[in-house]
Amino acid sequence: MRPRSAVWLALGWVGFALLPWFAGSGTQPAIAPPSPGPAGSALIDGLTSGRWWLLPLALPLLLALAVTALPGLRARQPVVLLASGAFGLAWVAAQGFAIGLNGWAWTWLGALFGPLPLGQGGFGAGAALTALSFLFLMTNGFAGLGFMKGDRFTAGAIGLVLAAIAAFVFLPVGYVLSGAGDTGTGGFSAAALGARLAAPDIWRLSCLTEAKSCGVVWNSVFLAVLTGIATTLLGLAFALVAVRTGFRAKKLLRVLTVLPIITPPFVISLAVILLFGRNGTVTLAMSDWFGLPVSRWIYGLPGVLLTQTLAFTPISFLVMIGVVQGIGPSLEEAAQTLRASRWVTFRTVTWPLMRPGVANAFLISFIESLADFGNPLILGGNFEVLSTKIYFAVVGAQNDPGRAAALGIILLCLCLGAFWVQRQWLGKKSYATVGGKGDNGIPSQLPRGVKIAAYATALPWAAFTFVLYGLILFGGFTENWGRNNSLTLRHYIAAFDLSWGPGGLIWSGRAWGSLFTTIEVAALSAPLTAAVGLLTAYLLVRQSFKGRGAFEFLTMLSFAIPGTVIGISYILAFNQPPIELTGTVTILIICFVFRNMPVSIRAGVAAMSQIDRSLDECSLTLGAGSVQTIRRVILPLLRPAIVASLVYSFVRAITSISAVIFLVSPKYELATAYIVGRVEQGDFGLAIAYSSALIVLMSVVIALIQFAVGERRIGRRTATPVTLQEKPV
Amino acid sequence: MSIASKPAGVEFRNVSRLYGNTAAVNDVSFTIEAGTLVTLLGPSGCGKTTTLRMIAGLEMASSGTILIGGKDVTRLPATDRNVTMVFQSYALFPHMTVADNVAYGLVVSGVRKRDAAAKAAEGLELVGLGGYGQRLPSELSGGQQQRVAVARALVLEPEVLLFDEPLSNLDAKLRRKMRDDIRELQQKLGLTSVYVTHDQEEALAVSDRIIVMNKSVIAQSGTPDELYRRPKNRFVADFIGGANLIDGELVGRGGGTATVALGRLTLSVPDPGLPAGEVLLAIRPNAIRLRTGETGGDGIPVTVRKATYLGSHMEYGLTSEFGDLFVVDPNVASPVPAGASALATFTGDGIAAVAR
Structure with missing residues (x-):
């Protein structure tokens, strides 16, 4: 234990005594800012500037130093490390939250001790390193006491993942809860919370009785139910066609499933506008041929429903493919040998077995629709849903974070409720019929009626989807869609122009800035996401410890939190000390890591469950430690899952919009946020050109990675379908 | 090296x-x-x-x-x-x-x-x-x-x-x-x-x-x-080698062996170190021999319930006053048919007494 504890202890001292404790470039200047460099460290600042509350941190560091350096005390090392680490961590957090920019952050402390003459800014490098050091001293202490089989690495990893989730998922969500009860003067009151949660424009049912719009909750739920039904039926039809018929172009159907990963969620909306908007092709044709008046009917429930159904049908398709393939053909063959006709077999065996999967697909689409932000933003018109309402409560003229937080709570409860139902109720009801080799057989063909219905639903819809994507790729080359269809490169030049200046190449196009930021953020967050996700998967699959079930639930929970709620919660939580991150590139990276982590966990868990546990145990008995075992045995076997996680996190970081639209700043603009901004300005040409460029770019990236890693490896474990199901919006 | x-x-x-x-x-x-x-x-x-x-x-x-x-x-x-x-x-x-x-x-x-x-x-x-x-x-x-x-x-x-x-x-x-x-x-x-x-x-x-x-x-x-x-208890006697477990009574000991009464028979077994009184006898399947055509003598009367030919040996299922017995007999030349009555005798080796 000694060498490793000593390293963390030394780093703790570095963080405490040498590195600047506070962040230099916070968004708000602290009163009496600390000096830069070592002089701004907790030790020196505490001694010279009067921030005395930083000094008690020396106590746990000294204690840990004593038990590590003095041989006489070594027997007590684990207990002391545990205690000093826990105390240090608690003190860092407590003083950080209790003392804000202007002295006491909690008013009752001021009443107790009198006012503080000076406050403090957000945590900087020193604070982060010291806190990390305390965390690992604590987990080393735990391991030394014999927990986690005495494995320091496991103890440290669990501590790290838990601390990260607490800081970047639960702390922000906690801020949302308290933000909704904000009284306007910094206090919290249940009355304010109740009033915000019960606001009439959220819950009213006036659309039933008079010609007024209903509460935003009912809008959201109604839309989600409709989308859920539509996508489930379409997904089922696609799955039946793909698995149970002799359909030739199955590969083409598979392409459909890749589209939602590489497409920013609102792009479908743009395509729908190109068809059915006021200048849309179909609208104009109808008006020319039949004299139908040009209207804005697409803006509202019909448009959002149409686009969401288009966007989420592939996800439902993937879920349903798994369900349909999971029904062992031998069961149907058994039914047929018992003299059931094809139709009776389908009705009495196939359909009952599929039912839980169908419900699952419905719930997934339900959650997706609730959480969807881009499509309602662009096509919603007067039809308000929760996610857009949250956005406008923050960025609009209202600027009422309390109201946004209250709406966030409601949206969160709806999503978590559906997520809970999905896990609890369906988790127990699924009929796993995918067994061993015995289940092989030829899937029976569908009865004629079902087959015709499936074809009639799936094929036109697939054609429609491909037409829309074609329009997106083509639309960027027209002067002004609908009004002036002459071909031009104007939009591409505006976005991606290059010119030679005196200083060499100038990236003069308007899109370059956001594109480079996007790629940079995506490239930084992808490996982090994969690392955190796979580490968590390793802990879940390979280590047994108390509270493992709760640990798993917590990590998966962050997936059910809608992007808009994450966005609003990050603004509320990280806009002030102790963790002050808004306006930085760090907050974007952290946001992506914790948004995409659950998918990485899933991929890792799926792949790791296939690796026999005795392999790692064997490696341990052969003298390799946990770290060496992971590096030499587990990682090489996990390569497909790693690649899948990397690709997924990279691509998702480029295409997601809902959370980051709250977090971008003029300095760090992301591609999706930029495109939505263009759409809101009515600049469709550039938006479409930029979107198609993104789609092409990501297709190329995926193709390159597939080529580099080898088709076989990715294909064999089919990691992509697993990841696809979990598409945060 | x-x-x-x-x-x-x-x-x-x-x-x-x-x-x-x-x-x-x-x-x-x-x-x-x-x-x-x-x-x-x-x-x-x-x-x-x-x-x-x-x-x-x-x-x-x-x-x-x-x-x-x-x-x-x-x-x-x-x-x-x-x-x-x-x-x-x-x-x-x-x-x-x-x-x-x-x-x-x-x-x-x-x-x-x-x-x-x-x-x-x-x-x-x-x-x-x-x-x-x-x-x-x-x-x-x-x-x-x-x-x-x-x-x-x-x-x-x-x-x-x-x-x-x-x-x-x-x-x-x-x-x-x-x-x-x-x-x-x-x-x-x-x-x-x-x-x-x-x-x-x-x-x-x-x-x-x-x-x-x-x-x-x-x-x-x-x-x-x-x-x-010398199994020490019922579990070991049964698990290693298999045994017929029959109630008996320990009646005397001397010179490292003990005398056990089974009905009217007395058998000598390695001294289990148990007090005199009720014990359990573990009789190995190959410690029982079947004799036909004789009555009386130092055996117990049994009926052959089942006889299985296994090439190298015979396996018998017997019914007796002490319950069912399982026997392995190397004598395949003259097997006893199912349904026959016979006398079961015990060889000296292959019997142990354990606590009940």
Whole structure:
């Protein structure tokens, strides 16, 4: 234990005594800012500037130093490390939250001790390193006491993942809860919370009785139910066609499933506008041929429903493919040998077995629709849903974070409720019929009626989807869609122009800035996401410890939190000390890591469950430690899952919009946020050109990675379908 | 350079392993002498594998002390113990060649690559797989994979070599050969080995000593001969070799033997050290002989319920006043047909008395 504890202890001292404790470039200047460099460290600042509350941190560091350096005390090392680490961590957090920019952050402390003459800014490098050091001293202490089989690495990893989730998922969500009860003067009151949660424009049912719009909750739920039904039926039809018929172009159907990963969620909306908007092709044709008046009917429930159904049908398709393939053909063959006709077999065996999967697909689409932000933003018109309402409560003229937080709570409860139902109720009801080799057989063909219905639903819809994507790729080359269809490169030049200046190449196009930021953020967050996700998967699959079930639930929970709620919660939580991150590139990276982590966990868990546990145990008995075992045995076997996680996190970081639209700043603009901004300005040409460029770019990236890693490896474990199901919006 | 051995003894002192409130291993103590092969034998769920994994350091004892070579290793994780293990599933790393698999333990403990490769080759030679180094594990047969697993565990020159049901994935014929090979290697190198199995015949065949476990505790430990001839309790008598369990009465003792009354018969058995009174007689199936055409004498009258011809011997199911009896009789030349009445006599050897 000694060498490793000593390293963390030394780093703790570095963080405490040498590195600047506070962040230099916070968004708000602290009163009496600390000096830069070592002089701004907790030790020196505490001694010279009067921030005395930083000094008690020396106590746990000294204690840990004593038990590590003095041989006489070594027997007590684990207990002391545990205690000093826990105390240090608690003190860092407590003083950080209790003392804000202007002295006491909690008013009752001021009443107790009198006012503080000076406050403090957000945590900087020193604070982060010291806190990390305390965390690992604590987990080393735990391991030394014999927990986690005495494995320091496991103890440290669990501590790290838990601390990260607490800081970047639960702390922000906690801020949302308290933000909704904000009284306007910094206090919290249940009355304010109740009033915000019960606001009439959220819950009213006036659309039933008079010609007024209903509460935003009912809008959201109604839309989600409709989308859920539509996508489930379409997904089922696609799955039946793909698995149970002799359909030739199955590969083409598979392409459909890749589209939602590489497409920013609102792009479908743009395509729908190109068809059915006021200048849309179909609208104009109808008006020319039949004299139908040009209207804005697409803006509202019909448009959002149409686009969401288009966007989420592939996800439902993937879920349903798994369900349909999971029904062992031998069961149907058994039914047929018992003299059931094809139709009776389908009705009495196939359909009952599929039912839980169908419900699952419905719930997934339900959650997706609730959480969807881009499509309602662009096509919603007067039809308000929760996610857009949250956005406008923050960025609009209202600027009422309390109201946004209250709406966030409601949206969160709806999503978590559906997520809970999905896990609890369906988790127990699924009929796993995918067994061993015995289940092989030829899937029976569908009865004629079902087959015709499936074809009639799936094929036109697939054609429609491909037409829309074609329009997106083509639309960027027209002067002004609908009004002036002459071909031009104007939009591409505006976005991606290059010119030679005196200083060499100038990236003069308007899109370059956001594109480079996007790629940079995506490239930084992808490996982090994969690392955190796979580490968590390793802990879940390979280590047994108390509270493992709760640990798993917590990590998966962050997936059910809608992007808009994450966005609003990050603004509320990280806009002030102790963790002050808004306006930085760090907050974007952290946001992506914790948004995409659950998918990485899933991929890792799926792949790791296939690796026999005795392999790692064997490696341990052969003298390799946990770290060496992971590096030499587990990682090489996990390569497909790693690649899948990397690709997924990279691509998702480029295409997601809902959370980051709250977090971008003029300095760090992301591609999706930029495109939505263009759409809101009515600049469709550039938006479409930029979107198609993104789609092409990501297709190329995926193709390159597939080529580099080898088709076989990715294909064999089919990691992509697993990841696809979990598409945060 | 050659593969030597550094055998060390293993000692458990009052070791328990709890999962929640249930004990997988409950207050177990034993000593394993250096250089011997000791088998942990018992039905599934008896705690034998947990015991083995505690020696390896893959499970941590909830209480008690574990010593290897006289050193307390109770809190030492698997990585830091000089103990290797041959897994039931072999656990060969599928992404490494056979040679890399065998060299793995050496490489991770910092041995130079060339030395590790040389020693790995030597290890493979030892198990008769010289020249197979560049293959992948998936290209080997089950028995060959088993040998690779043994070689991999051997080259680290462990203080204790553990076997977790190493033969359960092999077919019956190969199993017999592998168990002889393992025993031969163990004796040649003078290794301390702990071997887990649920197959009592396998245990009798390979062990210096056997520790029989049942319901998380040690039922009895001793040499194969002791366990077979002088079982201490009903479980061991039944589990090792199988036995007909009949109520009897201990009526006297002297000179290391005891006299037991069974109905009107008196039989002499090794002295079980029990007080006079009710005991249970464990009668081996091959300690009963059938006689036809006689009545009276020193036997009990029985009816043959079932007679099965098995080539090398006959198996009989009998009905008697003491309950059903199971008999193995090498006499296949003149079998007793089902339904016949006969007299069952007892040979002197193969009967033991245990507590009721």
